[in-house]
Amino acid sequence: MMGVMSLLYGIVVYLIFLGTFLYAIGFVGDVAVPKTVDSGDHGPLSVAVTLDVLLLGLFAVQHSVMARPAFKRVWTRLVSRSIERTTYVLFASGVLVLLYWQWRPIPQILWQVEHPAAELALQAIFWAGWALVLLSTFLINHFELFGLQQVFARLLGLPSPLPVFKTPFLYKRVRHPIYLGFLLAFWATPTMTLGHLLFAAATTGYILVGIWLEERDLVAVFGDQYRQYRKQVSMLIPFPRKKADLQARMRP
Numbered sequence: 001m002m003g004v005m006s007l008l009y010g011i012v013v014y015l016i017f018l019g020t021f022l023y024a025i026g027f028v029g030d031v032a033v034p035k036t037v038d039s040g041d042h043g044p045l046s047v048a049v050t051l052d053v054l055l056l057g058l059f060a061v062q063h064s065v066m067a068r069p070a071f072k073r074v075w076t077r078l079v080s081r082s083i084e085r086t087t088y089v090l091f092a093s094g095v096l097v098l099l100y101w102q103w104r105p106i107p108q109i110l111w112q113v114e115h116p117a118a119e120l121a122l123q124a125i126f127w128a129g130w131a132l133v134l135l136s137t138f139l140i141n142h143f144e145l146f147g148l149q150q151v152f153a154r155l156l157g158l159p160s161p162l163p164v165f166k167t168p169f170l171y172k173r174v175r176h177p178i179y180l181g182f183l184l185a186f187w188a189t190p191t192m193t194l195g196h197l198l199f200a201a202a203t204t205g206y207i208l209v210g211i212w213l214e215e216r217d218l219v220a221v222f223g224d225q226y227r228q229y230r231k232q233v234s235m236l237i238p239f240p241r242k243k244a245d246l247q248a249r250m251r252p
Ligand SMILES: C[S@@+](CC[C@H](N)C(=O)[O-])C[C@H]1O[C@@H](n2cnc3c(N)ncnc32)[C@H](O)[C@@H]1O
Pocket: 136, 140, 145, 164, 165, 166, 167, 171, 175, 176, 177, 178, 179, 180, 214, 218
């Protein structure tokens, strides 16, 4: 019975995540959704900046704290290990919904790209960024990242899967393709408003801190295997590698 309940919880939360993910595309790209980074009521600048910074801060704290092994060790005394990731995804989605709802636009335009080819290129980068995010989640393990694999394992009476170090396809070029995809999607816009810049700059700062925290945990779990990977593969920008490095990276 608990296995079935966990599975239902996992599926419902996964659907909520899908909704918030799709909404994020419209929110950042200022398309197809009622409230975006540049639309909605805007009051005084000081109120907008304060509220937006608080919302982004809440997002960063929730993501960073709940993802840490020390937090998980305490948290899984209260919440079953099999639904820990699902619960993380639920909290993350909740914070995102709050951000979409309470975000105050700051509509002053800082720069605007009007050349049709350049505009098209920026839009292509925006969509490529989101495609990169989605593709990379599947490369690493989409269903584990969003908690479904864990609740299925519980239903089948299997233990929750242990972390496995992987470097498939794009992970051979950069260590963080998901974060790279977010950066492309957040910065590539033909019209940069003050609000959009605040969003892009704060999330970039958060991603850099998040990488530092994540890599510390990955070194703790995978040790020299991850240290070696870090030496051989760039963090975010796929710089061309020397031949010797390339050969090393091709080894399993
Ligand atoms: C949101 S994902 C981001 C992954 C990666 N930083 C990226 O940008 O593509 C975070 C989870 O991926 C895991 N992770 C990151 N790199 C990994 C790798 N090479 N192999 C397995 N798991 C990895 C982390 O431990 C963490 O649980």
